[in-house]
Amino acid sequence: MSRKIPLQQRGFAVSRLVLGCMGLGGGWKRDPLTAExxxxxxxxxxxxxxxxxxxxxxxxxxxxxxxxxxFGQVLAERPELKEKMVLQSKCGIRFEDGPGGPGRYDFSKEHIVQSVDGILGRLKVDAIDILLLHPPDPLMEPEEVAEAFDQLLRAGKVKTFGVSNMNSAQMRMLQSSLDVPLIVNQLELSLSKLDWIDAGVLVNQKPGAEVNFAQGTLEHCRLENIQVQSWGPLSKGLFTGRDLTGQPDHVKQTAALVQKLAEQKETTPEAVVLAWLMRHPAGIQPVIGTTSPERIRACAAAMDITLTREEWYSLYVTSRGKKMP
Structure with missing residues (x-):
């Protein structure tokens, strides 16, 4: 069954996959940008x-x-590309302020507004489509966030808002002070991190106490038509060609099953892993982190296949390394 994902239902011309741009810019070093x-x-x-x-x-x-x-330099050299894109960025994490200063989260109005100005300056655009708040700030004041969002909306700098790594209670608390809906929640979901599924499967069972995923988060997003995005969807290549020396048997078996399904469907292992996420009725939108053109194309093949229920469950059960309860 093919249907529009939540962002598409809200009128955004978005693809089922998102290109995560963390790998651009030469990596985590403070050297100047190069021609390469x-x-x-x-x-x-x-x-x-x-x-x-x-x-x-x-x-x-x-x-x-x-x-x-x-990325802003790319757009400056080829401004026509902007019309083909939906741009999303995040703010809220602060690095250490000098030697010994604390790395922290900051959802203050001042920081959010200043962060957006920096984002727009670097991207060389007048506005971004979606702003996400990065991991939850324990000192968050919903009313202050609402003031920041309102200021950014009125200035035309941000069109819509969302969050990352928030549970349903945190989202409801924040939403209570907002005049606009939160439309995205970006979470770590993958074939190697299954607690988001196990949390539902193991309700009222003793093993469920060991699952580290907030109950009701996925259901809240589905009820409120909030786009669930998956970061880390490829598990750093765990099932798509990475050296598996020393890995548990169920990981090796899952990688073998992914390869088998890829061959049967005449597609790539990356496509199978991503299609597994996309088969979930929450309409999950994987955010792929590769910058390799070849691997981007391998991932994009996921948009052309759909797994059956049997294929989906075979991957889930094999990856969890134990039978269904």
Whole structure:
């Protein structure tokens, strides 16, 4: 069954996959951008767009700001590309303020507004489509966040808002002070991190006490038509070709099953792993983190296949390493 995912239902012309841009800009070092960094960014953007990926995910901290900066250079050289894209960025994480200073989260109005100004400057755009708050700030004041969101909306700098790594209670608390809906929640979901499924499967069972995923989060997102995005969906290549020396048997068996299904469907292992997430009725939107054009194309093949219930369960049961309860 094919249906629009929540962002598409809200009118966004987005693809089922998102290109995560954390790997752009030369990595986590403070060296200046190079011509090679810019070339790699052009190639990644072209590979994504040519493969039908139209949404791009950033954060103000990625590569210490250089990921957005090099993406902005791409847009400055080819401004026509902006019309083909939906741009999303995140703010809320602060690095240490000098030696010994605390790394922390900051959802204060001042920081959110200043962060967006920095994002727009680096991306060289007047507005972004979606702003996400990065991991939950324990000192969050919902009313203050609402003031920041309202100011950014009125200034035309951000069109919509969402969060990352929040549970349903945190989202409801924040939403209670907002005049606009939260439309995205970005969570770590993958074939190697199954607690988001196990939390539902193991309700009222003793093993469920060991599951580290907040009950009701996925259900809340589905009820409120909030787009669930998956970060880390490829498990760093665990099932798509990484060396598995020393890995548990169930990991090796899952990788073998992924390869078998890829051969049967005449597609790539990456496509099978991502299609497994996309088969879930929450309409999950995987955020792929590769900048390799070849691997971007391999991932994009996921948009052309659909797993059966039997195939989905075979991957789930094999990956969890034990039979269904």
């Amino acid at each position: 960094d810019l070339r790699a960014a052009h190639e990644a953007v072209d590979a994504a767009l040519n493969a039908g990926i139209t949404m791009f995910d950033h954060a103000d901290i990625y590569a210490y700001g250089k990921a957005e900066q090099v």
